[in-house]
Amino acid sequence: MGVPAQTNPAEAVADGDTADARTSTVVDVKGLTMHYGDIEVLHGIDLAIARGDVCAIVGPNGAGKTTLVEILEGYRTRTGGAVTVLGLDPSHPTRAWRSRIGIVLQSCEMPAALTVWELVERFAGYYPQPRPVAETLELVGLSDRPNARAGTLSGGQQRRLDVAMALVGDPDVLFLDEPTTGFDPSARHQAWDVITGLRELGKTIVLTTHYMEEAEALADRVIVVVAGRVVADGTPETLGGRDHAPSTIRFRLPEGVNVAQLPSSHNGGFVADRDHVTMTNADLDDLEALIAWCRENTRPLPGLTVERPSLEDVYLELTGGVR
Secondary structure (H helix, E strand, O other): OOOOOOOOHHHHHHOOOOOOOOOOEEEEEEEEEEEEOOEEEEEEEEEEEEOOOEEEEEOOOOOOHHHHHHHHHOOOOOOEEEEEEOOEOOOOOOHHHHOOEEEEOOOOOOOOOOEHHHHHHHHHOOOOOOOOHHHHHHHHOOOOOOOOEHHHOOHHHHHHHHHHHHHOOOOOEEEEEOOOOOOOHHHHHHHHHHHHHHHHOOOEEEEEOOOHHHHHHHOOEEEEEEOOEEEEEEOOOOHHHHHHOOEEEEEEOOOOOOHHHOOOOOOOOOEEEOOEEEEEEEOHHHHHHHHHHHHHHOOOOOOOEEEOOOHHHHHHHHOOOOO
16 A cells, blocks of 8 residues: 655645755665674665666565565665665655655555545545545546445455555655565456556556566566575566577478478577477577578478567576576
8 A cells, every 4th residue: 555654744845855856866776785683685785776667676585675675665774785765865764755655565454444535535635745536546447436445346456546545645656565466367467557557657666576477567677686686687678688598499390391301500400399399599590591491392380489588487597496
C-alpha cells in the first residue's frame, strides 16, 4: 500500500526539501554496505537509476533485495556508503521528501468495510498536493468500482487499490515490492498494464520481482543482486551478455533428407534429436548457410525456430541456479 508522510499537508509544505530532484538521476548509490551484527548483507553496492526508468531488482531469497529497497525508502539505516533518492539522503527523510515517495508493499490488508473511494480519499489527505481521487481511480482501472468495499475486491482489484493509494499523492518515485506475487496470469497482466501506465506518466519505478517475464515485460533495466552484491546490471535484452549469446536453431528434418546433407558449421553442426534437428551455439553465419541450403535444394524447414537464451536462462546462470 502507499505509505504517506505522517503529518498534515500544511506541515509538509512548510518542510520543503532544499535539495530538489530535477536532475536526471533519481537514485544514486555508492559503496552501500549493511551489517546486522557481525553479518554483512550488502557489500559495497553501486547503482544509479534515471528519472522515468522502470528498474527491476531481482535475485534469490536472502540476496539483500529487501534490505536495499528499505534503505532507499528511508525505512532502514545503512551501515556505510552514500545514498541519495530525489536529491536527499533517505536516512534523514523530511516530511516533504516522504510525500514524493509511493510504496506498494508485497501484501497488506485494507479495512474491509471501507469503500475504494473512501480509502483513496483518506490517503489523499496525507499529501500536500494529491492527485484527484477520481483521476487516480481512472489511472489504475478502478473508476467503475468507487463504491465497492475493500473486502469484496478480487486479488487483482486489491492490487490496483494498493497502487491507487501509493499514486494519489502524485509521487515522483514508486517502490513496488513483488507487485504480482500469487496472481493468476490474467490478474498479473492486468497489473502490468497499470504499471506500464505509470511509466507513461513519467514516474520512476523501482520494483522487486521473482518473475523474469515480469522484469522483461516492464523494466528498462534489470539489476541482479546475489549475496549482497550486484552481479549484473543491464537492459532485459543485454543483461549478462544475452544479446551476444549463441542461439539454438531447431526444425524438423525434411522428408528424404539426412543430417549429413545439411550445411556444416564451425560450431558443431546439426544433431538429430528424435524427430527434430538442433544446432546449439549457432550464430548468424549458421542461419544464413541453412537458408541458402533451403533455397538451393528447394526444401522447406518445418517448425523452424531460432531461439536465444531467455532472461530466465541468463538469471539462473548469474545466480548459480538459485531462485
